[in-house]
Amino acid sequence: MTDRLTCLLAALAVWCLGAPALAQGHEPPDADAFDSATNFLACRGNGFALCYYSGPGGDQPTQPGTSSPPLPCNPNLEDTAACTCYAVPSGMHEGEFVWNYVEIGSILNEQVRHDTMELCHEDGSNCLNMKNQRDICHVEDGVIAEAEECQMAPVCAALGNPAAGAPQTLYPELDSATLISTFSFIYSNVHEFGSTDCTEIENPTYAGCMTAPCREDENGLTTCECPVVDGPYQVGQAYANLQCDIGPHIWSAAYHEPSESED
Template sequence: MTHKQLIAVAALAAALLTFIGGVQADSGKITNPDNNHSYQRFDTLVTWEAARTACASLSGHLATSTSASENTWINTNMASGIAVWLGGTDAAKEGTWQWLTGEAWSYQNWASGEPNNAGGGENFLMMNFPGKTAGSWNDYGGPGNNSTKTVAYLCEWDSPYTCDKDCPAPFVKNEFWTTKYGPAAANIVLSKSNFLACSSPSYALCYYSGPPSSDPNVQSLPCTVSPTDPSVADCRCPVESGASYVDINSIRNTEAYIETIRTCGITGALCKNMENEKSGTALLTAPVCDYLQASADGTPMEPKSEVISTFSTVQISGYHLGQTDCATPATYAGCMTASCTYELDANNNKTGFAQCKCPLYTGPYQVGQNRASCDAGSGYVWSAAFAPNPVQLSAPTPKNK
């Protein structure tokens, strides 16, 4: 990321977080009896990205409309005569619309002549464009001159409204609110300040996972493309405890990500991190550190996870020091904050290892060992980091157990 881009991202984040702190509801929270979901409209005019982040900060998501009956209910009860953002986008691929929640795009209610991608950059879904049929959809907002398009927005919660405050937040996968290099878990190495210092009773260390080792003195940590889901790798990773690091750009839980950048800044510089932890100055601990266990205040980093993959140097003596930069784009596993389960032996005892589900990415990457072959071999992938400008991660070795 260029210096100008970093400044732009930081400015945008600051603006959005200022907005998040003062959102005002302009409708009550109402439950749809057909699906038992709750909805609330906010009439502050914001961009689609700001609306998405605001809903996530409230532990919800931009509303989806997946059937004619739901669309009618939303228009009648929540958005009658009011233009609102919904949680649809074709930003990933022009013309291929998808819901933020991952629900099937099986229903649509486009206004006449829509979507038309006016100006070559309308990537987001809104309902009730002025002058269009009530409840109909329009593509609106996006890059370039469209980036500042603002309307009201509608948040949705996938459960009835039963709690006023201090409610456990549901898991919302962080797929959009990241850097330009890719979604969360790609483990994007930009600077040492991105690596937030945490401490936890247990974490999975996938930094050295990949193809089988040719060194008999090095434990086997295979990382293979999943036979049941080609979008992830099944990686075997040792379980450690104590100090470790979390890449701020690779936090898979939206709630944890928003809390963390609000406290630590967009680069992580305001919290204890790999760059400043030895300065002797009292530093804030990043909020994401509270999400590294199976449950943190009722909210796990990801449902069904027993342990979370982070980074440390506790095993560095067993591997070649340094890194290997693989400039030719190829498939790799991004294991930062990936969801893992404990590996058990025949007697149902923990083996000291975890099995982690690491999303697969394509691009130039950096392997956590020197003199490693970038060719992992058939069926195998490296657990690696996307590194447009490779950074040497030479943190002091944390105390182990």
């Protein structure tokens, strides 16, 4: 695994973990169990939303020579937040289909989460994931080995396939939900990856967006309905003067409690 990927995974750990389920009458998924890159199931060919950088209402610092539109997360009255996120409706970026990733413990649809864990195992190791796609499943660029542990996870099919005209089925009751929030490395050359601890602020609140439903907007953006959590969190970015309290907005973030080995 490259040094760059290792650094990105460290940032991913604090964002994807802890995303609670939407109010569907089910217990929240177990998302405080990040062990390795196998937890991030690899999907391709689906449209998706990217909420990793969402939060403040105004501009955020970006890398030299780049810029980003405002990506605010606005809390609603129903324990959710309307988060503006990047939209990738075709599943393509800069002319190529891109890999995007679902943290297996954070799938908000209970049945899809169950089916995915049954096939892929609870750690995601029996399906194509962020780790094995770069070693035992890698044949050459764009080619994946034909092996059981290299199969795409069931959740990938639930994200939809625009080329085949297949809509998302993670939220079949939501006709307006055309995209699902996942993670991708696109725009990592624009924003500042890292980790900012927000566990000590007063009355902390954040939005957990992994696999949240989204509707397409204009200008390459989308609005996702992300569950809101009251509790400590970490932001998956690090730049000078990053503020944890960005009221009336909130960060798209998560809480990952360090294990004893991380203390």
